[in-house]
Amino acid sequence: MTARTLAQPFPTVTPDTDAMDAAQTMARLRWPGLIISGDDGRPYTILPGSEVLRFLIPTYVQDDPGLARALDERASDELFRKLVRSTVRDLLPQPPDYDDLPVVDADATSLEVAAVMARMRSPLVAVVDGDKVVGAITVNRLLEHLLPPAPAS
Amino acid sequence: MTSVLVVAAFAAAYVLIATERIHRVAAALSGAAAMVLLGVVDARVAFFSEKTGVDWNVIFLLLGMMVIVSVLKQTGVFDFVAIWAAKRTRGRPFATMVMLVVITAIASALLDNVTTVLLVAPVTLLVCDRLGLAPVPFLIAEALASNIGGTATLIGDPPNIIIASRAGLTFNDFVANLAPIVIILLVVFIGLCRVLFRSAFTYDPERVAALMALDEREVIKDRGLLLRSGIVLVAVMVGFVAHSALHIEPSMVALLGAGALVALSKLDPPEFLEEVEWPTLVFFMGLFVMVGALVEVGVIGRLGALITDAVGDQYLLASSVLLGGSALLSGIVDNIPYVATVAPLVQTMVDAGNGVGHSTALWWALALGADLGGNATAVGASANVVVIGIAARNGHPISFWQFTKYGSVVAAVTIAVSWLYLWLRYYALG
Secondary structure, eight states: OBHHHHOBOOOOBOTTSBHHHHHHHHHHHTOSEEEEEOTTSSEEEEEEHHHHHHHHSOHHHHHSGGGGGGOOHHHHHHHHGGGTTOBHHHHSOSSOOTTSOOEEETTOBHHHHHHHHHHHTOSEEEEEETTEEEEEEEHHHHHHHHSOOOOOO | OHHHHHHHHHHHHHHHHHHTSSOHHHHHHHHHHHHHHTTSOOHIIIIIOTTTSOOHHHHHHHHHHHHHHHHHHHHTHHHHHHHHHHHHTTTOHHHHHHHHHHHHHHHHHHSOHHHHHHHHHHHHHHHHHHHTOOSHHHHHHHHHHHHHHHTTSTTTSHHHHHHHHHHTOOHHHHHHHHHHHHHHHHHHHHHHHHHHTGGGOOOOHHHHHHHHTOOGGGGOSOHHHHHHHHHHHHHHHHHHHTHHHHTOOHHHHHHHHHHHHHHHHOOOHHHHTTTOOHHHHHHHHHHHHHHHHHHHTTHHHHHHHHHHHHHTTOHHHHHHHHHHHHHHHHHHSOHHHHHHHHHHHHHHHHHHTTTOGGGGHHHHHHHHHHHHHTTSSTTSSHHHHHHHHHHHHTTOOOOHHHHHHHHHHHHHHHHHHHHHHHIIIIIIOO
16 A cells, blocks of 8 residues: 555644644644644644643653652643744744655555654654645554454454 | 873873863773873773772762662652752742752762752752742752762762772761861852842742642652662761771772662662763773873872972961862863872872871862862853753753853852861861
């Protein structure tokens, strides 16, 4: 099966999209990340869900995760309010690595897609046909295709 | 001729270490390799000579303490103490800073300075975040406090470990001679904090609730491990205090404590070795071989004789120069290679004074100068560099001059007070 067949439509998000909207889109559609497109519609970079968390969780808590236990729900709400008045650009690692995008050609095989995902540790790849983006493949979708069917119970 | 080549190789390696043109471990190992190639050092000297080889007491004391810290870190006890202390201040900024400074100083006296700031800085950022305070003054104060507190004991700062091993001084010698002045310096430092960081103490009563909502009990990850670690740590401290009476070297006390903690904690090797800084240990080994070569070719002996002749019985002058010079140099270059190089020279002077009274004060002048001088600049001590790195990663950059502006004042005042202490205790009243 080729990448074109596996690809699913994905919502367009740009670096100037509201960060809260982007995070909510990701959560609502259950996507592990979002593909960020530039002005020309070409994939610009990938925003994995973990980057959203990296933006929200203070570095000192990432360094010492035990500190998170001391924080209550109110503190948690305060942390997540950081998304208000932020854009997707703020969530992206600085500077984004434009040369190393998880992108595959539409005629790539499913194993090729798996290889790109594994090499780039990305839960998502964009599928392009020339200049046109035809969709995206999530790791769940790929595994569903690659794994043998579960035996009937 | 060999002496000249050895001095040249030593100087070249030292310049590389000081300028950080290459990694200090590579520089020290290159220096040690040069000594071997020059035929001054062989395996017997490097590995088995107590006077001119690798000082295994220093290496294993550091290793043991690093393992102990690795296990202690898993308990969350540092986070607990810092949050608990900050809550006792009810969010008053200066009182919070005093609490954090005192905790850092005490922890630094018992553990390595770098480890202490690594453990205290994240929880400081949390406390400042909750109170809406700028964390930079707090972080700078903690780095400075760690260097002051670490001066108090044999295990508090690596230069003290080198001095203790070279001079044959005990844990109690350090506590008796340095802990009193460190307590005075800490009080003076807290007074300085009130003045230096006065603009940072903005009190917002509405933020206090956010601090008080922190639940410090939740950060204790494993109460059983905390209890076991606490018992072993107390036993290790008792071992340090009693090591001369028990005829056990501090390195053995640390290794036994580390072994006991490893056995009791049931942690995996990556966890109990997490805080072991292998590059630092290898750096020490290279350094010992480099300095040992200078001793082997007689350079240290001749230099020591020259200095001893020049000093005569003017030990107050020698102590003053040693204190001031060490402080100045430690503010610019790493104090570990400095102390490793100077210690044999000080030994010669102390021996010339028969190792009694006024002459032994030279050791304390060296320790105070090297440990406290590190506060003078942003790069003077490893703890400063680590704190600046943590601050930058958390979006609070501290510039070299911003740190140095505060550090130089603190270093100058603490060195001046230390000189008064040395003069009063060992010369005027001694």
